[in-house]
Amino acid sequence: MTAVLSEPAALDDRAAPTARRLPGRAFWWQAVVVLALCGYAAVSVIPLVTMILNSFRSHLAIATEPWPWPVDPTLQNYVNAWTKASFSTYTINSLVVTIASVALSTVVALPAAYAIARWRFRGREFVEALFISGLFIPFMLAILPMFHLMDALRLIDNPLSLVLVYAANGIPFSIFVFAAFFRHLPAELEEAAMIDGAGPVRSFLSVSVPLVRPAIATVVVFRFVPIWNDFLTPLVLLRSPEKFTLGVGLSKFFGEYQTDWASLFAGLVIATVPLLVLFIVATRQIITGITAGIGK
Template sequence: MSADATVAASSRRSRFGGTLTRKIITVIMTVYAVIAVSPLAIMIVNSFRSSSDMFVNPLGFFSNPTVEGYVKAWTDASFSTYFFNSLFVTVCSVVLSTGVSLFAAYALARWTFFGRSALQSLFISGLMIPVMLAVLPLFYLIDGFGLLDSHLALILIYAANGVPFSIFILAAFFRQLPEELEEAARIDGAGPVRTFFSVMMPLVKPAIATVVIFRFVPIWNDFLFPLVMLRSTEKYTIPVGLTSFFGEFSTDWSPLFAGLVIATIPLVLLFIVATKQIVTGLTAGIGK
């Protein structure tokens, strides 16, 4: 066999192997996607079924779709109150945490001052301490300030918990920006504040979107702190409010699934709106 024929045969085997590998990966990812989406599909389908229909055939498809579960969850079970409580607490926490972290990350990444390394290490150490270990001290602290059974307590806890992660992500992006941008802004007469808001912050939008998503989801889904810090039913957030559908001897499944769908909608919309920024933020620097 000639050298050209050997090279051609090797090239064909390589193409065949690459094609086979791609097909195997496609099959695996398809199976994984089906498994991952199945619980969501079951939840949506069951939200349009009656509880009696689910008792007869738990995994069946709805024959007579009804929105009774949504009506009961939104009005009778006060789910509208839980929804807006969660929205208020989550948005305020994310805005406060991201706003504080933006200024701190910019200072740590772009300025040189005494104690910068120690301060940065202090913030990063916050990533190593599970916040669940601080539930009892936080409870006594919040009680001492007289903030128990208030949304402000949750907002402060969530915002403080999100600062280390947010600074870690945002500082990494600020360090990638060239110093010539700040020099050009100074030459044009812009001060530090104008430079930050008009020049630097727009360039880290992907990082901001990434931080917002990664902080919004755990706060929206958190069950522990609202359960510990809140006492009044009208102040409950969605995860705690969902427990109202669970009784000692029975569970009202149709409103429960409807409530879960309502709770999922803001997360899905947030991911759809911010998908481009999230991908840009997660892949920044790969091509450099």
């Protein structure tokens, strides 16, 4: 053990003098690199920090001093956006629609993915391929017939239409992820449950579903974001402002309050905060999810 550990140390010893012998150029290059990395970090973050700081500054302060400092904090912008510009309504609508859609697609996708992964039945491969093909459907192409379908169902200007569209849209991805997880579960666990007298439904609900909780977390996070951020679908399917979700509400707000910059900043922050909370809770899932399948 000690021999193994000492080997890298020996390597380090050999490396260190070479590093010291290097001319100043390497040092300067290193300095430039660190500066570039930090500089770009500033470019990424400062606009968002400006958004947050300006949302706490008065209209007058923003107009006279564009740089978001000093902050003489006021909550007036949030009061304006939340009550006068009905961001309270938009936020609640967005939350209800997003949670309902994610819940619906998860609830229907779990059993379907389980059946596809665990049971043999005729047409199984076709059904799975059909579901997965849904991952490649360009949404823009389907939106017009979707509009007419909802029109025929008398669901235009009804948030239920959004829930159906988002839930259907989430099914391919959810089934893709869930089926992969179910396939990795050891079959012995379900067998044990069946020996104890549990039927297929019971063993699915009380043995398999609890075991794929990490997959459920990933799917929920990854479906929540695009639904929360979506703008085109509610723009097409909703009419009355009291039903608007945050995206459409925000665009209406920008049309009407174009000169009230302070409240506009507050509106942007309100539309972003729920996502920020989600990211802080689930940063690891997001980064591993984005980079899944690349490298080792």
